[in-house]
Amino acid sequence: MRPVLRGIEDVDWASMEHAYGDASDVPELLRGLASDDPEERETALDGMYGAVHHQGDVYDCTVASLPFLFALLLEPAVRDRGTVLALMCSIAGDTVPDPEEIWTDFEDEAEHEAWVAHYVTASETVRGRSAELFALLGDPDPELRAVVPGALVRLHADAGRVLEALRARLAEEPDAEVLRALVTALADLGVRHGGETAEGAGDCLVRVAHEARPRPELLLATLTGLARCAPALLPPRAVEWVKEAMREAREVPPDAPASPDTSPSPGAPEPARPRTDTMVSYLRELRAEHRAALDADEAVELLRRLQTALTDRTDARLELLVDQLRSPSVRQRRAAMRQAGILLSGWRLPSEEPVALIAGQTMGDDARSAAEALSELTFLHPLAHGVADTIAAAVEAYRPRGDVAAFEPKHEELYDRAVDALAAQGDPRAVPELALRLGREAPPYDLAERLRPLAPHSAPLGPVLLKRLSRLRPGAHWRRARFLDALAVPAPPEGLPVAGAYAAAEDVPTRLAAFRLLARYGPEAAGHAEGVRAWATADMDRYRALQAATALWRITGEDDLDRVRRVLDAALREGRPQERVRAVETAGLLGRHAAPLLPLLRERLADDDHRTSAALALWRVQGDAEETARLLVEQWRRHAFRLPDIAACLAELGPAAAPAVPLARAELARARRHGNNDAAGNTRHHVDLDEALRHDCRRVLAANGE
Structure with missing residues (x-):
């Protein structure tokens, strides 16, 4: 045992508990963290997260382990101290815990208080010793140095001291990853404390930004930090700098040697870590794969963070996105499409140019880019009418030739996405394509929603839907309900007797979907109203009765007015919240015929959750503008x-x-x-x-x- 863990046997671990029983194995986990064997360290860390700090929980053994974790952290000979500090930060929590907000399911008050006390004690213990972290800012281990700045921001109460320490370290730090950690920590400090602290952090970041222009990663991280904590201090030419940074990032060959600022810090090299059967190992590999997918410089990911940090500075965001959408780098264009979808769907901006640039990616050598472009055009369908011909051309390019089984493997998903994008616009050219798709695949959950924009052109889909409906096995209740709801879009005449037959189905999903379909036919379905009428009773399950009553009103109108009003009356008086909302909305459909329900509708005005629906219904019922x-x-x-x-x-x-x-x-x-x-x-x-x-x-x- 390392001397650093002296006293570990003096603790009565067996009297404590963690997620999987008594805590007698905690000393072995702590020894594992101190091991010279990287596989043993990783297994021990996984055990600490999996048992001692399971899903963020804090136990008595978690608190008892903190002095030993500090001892490991402060011992220079221990490896992977950055992971130890990250564990301690997680145990302490992002902020000082509020006992009133710590949830437990203990019915016994004493047990509840004891559980809450673990969180409070752990937080106080780690935060109480956080001043010891200042000495680690210059530690020889760069992985530890990369964790310390963020830990100080989270744990140390003196924001002024943290600011000065981070500012001083910026001038000395040789490692690129640690510099970015310092920049992120300064931004977090400014966001957390605001006021003079944010101004001081912003001043530091401005100086870094001017010095970081030859280093794309550091520049993007710094500008992101400025946008978060001191956006008024963003340099006037920040957008141009970012464009230059992205150009430089894509011009660096993947196998280029590290630039001087990315060379590792001095210190003994760590041997390659072995693969272990732990969650820690899995997450480490996932992060490594992510970095590889973004290139070592991570420019694309950093630009995404900058886009998020710029929030309402939409002129700058749009300019950056248009530039990125024109990039010769496939990866940059692909990332820009997703960010453009987020920006254009969330902000009211000129969209013609970025939408056209996205549409330009729908066909080409990169299938992932084409799939991304078609997905974003589906999200942005009200803005994409100008590129409908481009989408239709993609449908044509990816459609199978001959039998539906003749898809090229790489084209099947692209064809489906292109059809979705065209259908979302209500373009009639999507109708035969949807008929083709319906012949080969299970219906999506939102099939009716997908067809609804095509309602004026959907008649050819009626026979296809009826054919698929007839082929369903007897127990496919939910799938049958989806087809019946979809059939309500074209509502072909030959669908009416089918709806009438399914209105007598034993399973509830099919029957209710049949009611909705009959409602779509309105008075034409009067011959099938009896089955609906039987369910529209006040003593029936109110949710089902309300659906039946809504359908009955559309089918028979005033002939069943009293029956429908009785269902609504019962739901408004005694229904659950969602049933009362449905009753209010159905009363609005009745218009002036719901006048006897006015007192109950006015009662709903007193319920904040129902007031809007009640106000809308009152307008339909009494017409008081x-x-x-x-x-x-x-x-x-x-x-x-x-x-x-x-x-x-x-x-x-x-x-x-x-x-x-x-x-x-x-x-x-x-x-x-x-x-x-x-x-x-x-x-x-x-x-x-x-x-x-x-x-x-x-x-x-x-x-x-x-």
Whole structure:
């Protein structure tokens, strides 16, 4: 045993627990972390994460292990100390834990408090000794030096001292990876503390940015940090610098020797790590594969982070994306397409040029680029009408010649994506292609949604859907329901008796889908109403009764008005929240015929979750434009996710919507699309909803003289 772990046998580990029982094996795990054998160290680290800190949990043995982890961290002869520090940071948590927010499922109060105490004690222990990390900023081990800056930002309370220490280290650090870690830590420090700390961190980053121009990785990381913590300090020529950096990154051959700033720091070389059967090893290999896919310089990934950090600086983002979409580098173009999809679906920007550049990637030698382009054009379908011919050409290029089994393997996915992109635009050229697809594959979960844009042209799909429906095995209830819902799009005359037959099905998914299909036929389905009528009763399961009542109203109308109102009355009085919402919406379909339900609808105005739906229903039922405008203006400010519905109703009110004019004007001035709260990640927003919202806002303004 290394002397560094002296005293480990004095701890009563067997009296403690971790995720898999008593903690008597923790000393062996700690010894493994101190081993000279890299395989043993990796196995021990995996055990620490898997048992002692299982899924982020903190046990009594986790707390007891902290003094020994600190001893390992501070012993220069121990290898992989960066992983030890990362483990300790995870145990301490990103912030000081709030006991009120630590969830447990203990019913006993004492057990709950004991569990919470482990988290608090662990955090206090690590943070209480965090000053010892300052001495490690200049440690000979570059892997440890790369972890220390972020750890200090997370753990040390004196932001001023951390800022000065990181600033001083910047001037001395020779390793490229550690420099980037310092830059990221400075940005995190500024974001975490704001104010003077953010200004100080921003000043450091500005100096680094000017010095880093010959080094693309460091420049991109630094500009990303500036955009996060001090965006006002971004250099005026930052966009040009980024373009230069991306050009330089793609001009460096993959096997080029490391530039001086990327040479390893002095220190004993670490032998190649063996592959171990651990999660730690798997994640390490995954990160290595990711780096290889991005090239060693990681320029593409760094630019993605910069795009995210720039948020609403959309002019700069769009300029960078257009430049990247024109890049001779396949990888850069491919990454730019995804970022363009995120930007154009989330922000209201000129889209013609980037969409055309994306469409230009739909055919070529790189199948991954073509697949990426077609996916993004599907997301951006309201903006892609100008490239419909290009998409149709891709469909033609990837379509099988002859039998549907004659697909070239690399073309099948591309054909499907091209058809999806064309169908999303409602282009009639997609109809025969969808018929071909429906003949060879299981229906997607959202088949009806995919067909809906093609509704005016969908008649040829009726026979295909009916044929597939007839071939389903008896137990395929959910698949049958999907075909019935899809059949409601073309609603061919020969589908009516099929819907009537399935309305008597024993399984609920098929029966309810048949009801929805019969509702699509409306009064033509009156001869099949009896089966629907039997389910539209107040003593039936309310969810099913509401679906049946909605269908019955569309089929028989006033003939079954009393029955439908009884179902709605029961749901409005006694239903669960989602059932009350459905009842409110169905009452709106009844219009003035739902007048006896007005008191119950007004009660729903008192429920914040239902108020928007209730206001919309009240307009349909009683037609009071002034009251509706007042209610919807109030809801505009409270329920932003319902804005498309609210604006559509206000647009119907004409001059009575005058109170909404300032709101409509402000909405049209917003840079972000509907639903975009700038959540980081691979998020696409519903461009069609936003386009409809903007259209209705303009209608509100036009009706009121603007």
